[in-house]
Amino acid sequence: MSSWGTLRLFLRNPYGRFGTLLLLGLVVVAGVGPILTPYGVWQYGVCKPFERPSISHPFGCDEIGRDLLTLFLSGARVSLFVGFVAAFLSTLLGALVGLFGGYFGGLLDAVIMRVVDALLAIPSLVLMIIFAAVLGPGLFNVIFVITVLSWPPVSRVVRSQVLSIKEYPHVEAARACGASSMRILFKHIAPATTPLVVANMILQISNAIIAEAALGFLGLGDPRIPSWGGILRFAFRMGAMSAGYWWYVVPPGLGIVLAVLSVTFISYALDEIVNPRLRKY
Amino acid sequence: MTAVSLPRYAAARALQTLVSFFILISIAFFLFRAMPGDPTAFLLESPRIHPQTRELLKQRLGLDRPLYEQFFVYIANVLTGELGYSLYYGRPVTEIMFGRRMINTLVLVGSSTFAAIALGLLMALTSVRKYGSKLDSSLTTFSLVTYSIPTFWLGMIFIMLFSVNLRLFPVGGTITATRVHEGFLDLALDYLWHMVLPFTVLTLIQIGYNYLIVRNSMLSLIQEDFVYVARAKGLSEDAVIRRHVFRAAIPPFATIVGLQLAGVFTGAVMTETVFSWEGLGRLMYEAVSTRDYPLLQGFFILILAAFLVTNYLVDLLYAYLDPRVRLK
Numbered sequence: 001m002s003s004w005g006t007l008r009l010f011l012r013n014p015y016g017r018f019g020t021l022l023l024l025g026l027v028v029v030a031g032v033g034p035i036l037t038p039y040g041v042w043q044y045g046v047c048k049p050f051e052r053p054s055i056s057h058p059f060g061c062d063e064i065g066r067d068l069l070t071l072f073l074s075g076a077r078v079s080l081f082v083g084f085v086a087a088f089l090s091t092l093l094g095a096l097v098g099l100f101g102g103y104f105g106g107l108l109d110a111v112i113m114r115v116v117d118a119l120l121a122i123p124s125l126v127l128m129i130i131f132a133a134v135l136g137p138g139l140f141n142v143i144f145v146i147t148v149l150s151w152p153p154v155s156r157v158v159r160s161q162v163l164s165i166k167e168y169p170h171v172e173a174a175r176a177c178g179a180s181s182m183r184i185l186f187k188h189i190a191p192a193t194t195p196l197v198v199a200n201m202i203l204q205i206s207n208a209i210i211a212e213a214a215l216g217f218l219g220l221g222d223p224r225i226p227s228w229g230g231i232l233r234f235a236f237r238m239g240a241m242s243a244g245y246w247w248y249v250v251p252p253g254l255g256i257v258l259a260v261l262s263v264t265f266i267s268y269a270l271d272e273i274v275n276p277r278l279r280k281y
Numbered sequence: 282m283t284a285v286s287l288p289r290y291a292a293a294r295a296l297q298t299l300v301s302f303f304i305l306i307s308i309a310f311f312l313f314r315a316m317p318g319d320p321t322a323f324l325l326e327s328p329r330i331h332p333q334t335r336e337l338l339k340q341r342l343g344l345d346r347p348l349y350e351q352f353f354v355y356i357a358n359v360l361t362g363e364l365g366y367s368l369y370y371g372r373p374v375t376e377i378m379f380g381r382r383m384i385n386t387l388v389l390v391g392s393s394t395f396a397a398i399a400l401g402l403l404m405a406l407t408s409v410r411k412y413g414s415k416l417d418s419s420l421t422t423f424s425l426v427t428y429s430i431p432t433f434w435l436g437m438i439f440i441m442l443f444s445v446n447l448r449l450f451p452v453g454g455t456i457t458a459t460r461v462h463e464g465f466l467d468l469a470l471d472y473l474w475h476m477v478l479p480f481t482v483l484t485l486i487q488i489g490y491n492y493l494i495v496r497n498s499m500l501s502l503i504q505e506d507f508v509y510v511a512r513a514k515g516l517s518e519d520a521v522i523r524r525h526v527f528r529a530a531i532p533p534f535a536t537i538v539g540l541q542l543a544g545v546f547t548g549a550v551m552t553e554t555v556f557s558w559e560g561l562g563r564l565m566y567e568a569v570s571t572r573d574y575p576l577l578q579g580f581f582i583l584i585l586a587a588f589l590v591t592n593y594l595v596d597l598l599y600a601y602l603d604p605r606v607r608l609k
Contacts, residue, residue, distance in 0.1 A: 015425075114300055114301070114304060115304055117297070117301055118300075118301035118302075118304040118305050119305075122305070122584060122585055122588045122589075125544070125547040126546055126547050126550065126565075126580075126584055127581075129547075129550065129565070129569060130312075130569075130577050130580065130581050131312065133568070133569040133572065133577055134312055134313065134574065134577065206429070210431060213431045213434075214431065214432075214433070214547070214551060217431075217433050217551070218550075218554075218566060218569055218570075219569070219570065220569070229431070232433065232434060232437065235437070236433075236437065236555070241437050241440045241441045241444075241445060241452075242440075242445055242452060244441065244445055244446070246441060249434075249437050249438065249441060250438070252434075253430075253431065253434035253437070253438065256431050256434065257426070257429050257430050257431070257434075260429035260431075261425065261426060261429040264425050264428065264429050265425065268425060
């Protein structure tokens with residue numbers, strides 16, 4: 001199937017179409033939103049504490065009179081930024097480990113695979129919480145922790161594909177022509193793993209967004225620029241639920257749900273296309 | 282291809298599990314000793330502590346010895362269950378973790394996991410029987426949506442809706458602290474009443490995953506030859522799906538449930554935090570908030586041991602159910 005054919009099938013799939021539109025919308029909101037809002041993230045006293053949503057403050061206000069729409073928009077930026085960057089880095093790391101491990105094999109590969117097995121055995125989010133608590137809160141630490149604990153599944157699947165690709169005739173031909181290991185690896189093997197790597201990266205994005213939200217809620221995110229999870233932490237600690245300040249609680253959570261959902265829909269649609277067994281029986 | 286006998290397979294997997302355990306506790310050692318936020322730094326580097334006291338403390342904690350020696354002492358301590366004292370509670374870490382809190386978590390996590398498995402399987406079966414119908418696609422959408430909701434936010438929404446607005450359930454806690462309970466039944470009912478919301482949240486976030494896994498594996502199985510044979514025998518489509526496809530989808534699902542127990546604990550941390558449920562999850566949140574390093578390390582090792590053992594048992598069960606796993 002050509003890549004255009006795949007794209008057409010993907011966009012014809014209702015999950016794929018909806019997910020793509022949603023994600024594009026969120027990226028635009030996160031990119032443009034913070035520029036358009038007249039307030040700063042730490043500009044307090046622009047309205048009464050816990051003011052209800054109104055025309056001038058559509059999302060209401062928090063406990064020190066900050067505009068919640070402004071917080072929501074900058075939170076979108078942080079959440080999506082962490083999600084995309086951490087997913088990209090962990091996929092890259094996992095793919096490289098899988099490529100080198102699968103191609104060269106040997107003792108190093110055996111050791112790495114034992115570490116991967118060990119890391120896969122326990123829940124990564126719990127590990128992330130513990131690691132982040134020890135390292136201390138911060139944007140960089142959150143990205144670091146998510147990256148370092150998310151790559152093992154990617155390396156596992158890439159490695160197993162490399163193991164089979166390296167036996168293909170075209171790789172053998174390249175080797176017979178005297179191509180170097182690096183050339184074979186990056187010219188003849190790596191391109192063939194691209195679809196798998198892309199599919200995994202999409203999964204990694206939703207996992208990273210969920211992980212960031214949880215870390216932010218537990219107070220391990222950057223305290224200076226709260227993400228959606230960080231805003232919910234403020235809401236929780238200020239007793240917004242008991243007081244019935246729904247405008248403080250609902251938007252950031254919906255933001256997380258929509259972001260994760262868009263990515264989940266995209267990967268579900270891709271799965272239905274790439275795995276024709278799921279299409280019809 | 283020869284199959285390894287079950288005891289030999291069990292021994293080989295046990296060795297593998299032990300290797301994993303050592304790798305992970307070594308990672309924990311370097312994380313908790315060598316990282317910038319050294320667990321003892323704030324105690325030792327405080328100007329209020331007399332230099333002599335500091336030296337004594339270092340000696341007591343064994344921090345004056347070379348790193349490799351500390352490493353062996355640490356391994357020995359972990360193996361004997363000596364996990365040190367909590368900085369916040371001042372009591373042994375093991376004493377705080379093993380007790381009432383652990384029971385509370387096991388009750389909550391156990392019951393919701395069970396409910397999520399039962400409901401997930403039931404929904405998947407319904408979906409495949411009515412494949413391509415409105416019901417099928419709504420169940421799939423429902424699952425994708427619940428799968429995308431952050432646990433803690435769902436909990437917050439539930440509290441706002443059912444506790445604050447409708448006043449149906451308590452806002453949090455495990456029992457009503459201000460009430461004198463008349464007998465065990467009264468206490469149990471109060472406990473269950475507090476458990477309804479956290480139980481529902483923890484069940485809801487698990488259903489989606491179970492459903493999607495079983496539904497997809499059933500849809501793949503439906504094209505296998507044994508299903509063709511079952512149809513050729515003249516069995517009704519319903520009987521084919523229930524008796525053949527569904528049954529074949531269970532063993533692989535069992536492994537995934539085992540692996541998934543891992544994720545459930547994370548759910549428990551978030552749920553227990555939001556609902557003030559006095560369990561291990563809430564305790565871990567407190568340990569994170571107070572930077573209680575020995576307690577965090579205790580959690581690391583407890584979680585590690587629990588999940589490696591579960592994985593091991595699930596693998597054995599799977600090898601017993603499906604001998605192909607033992608093929609060399």
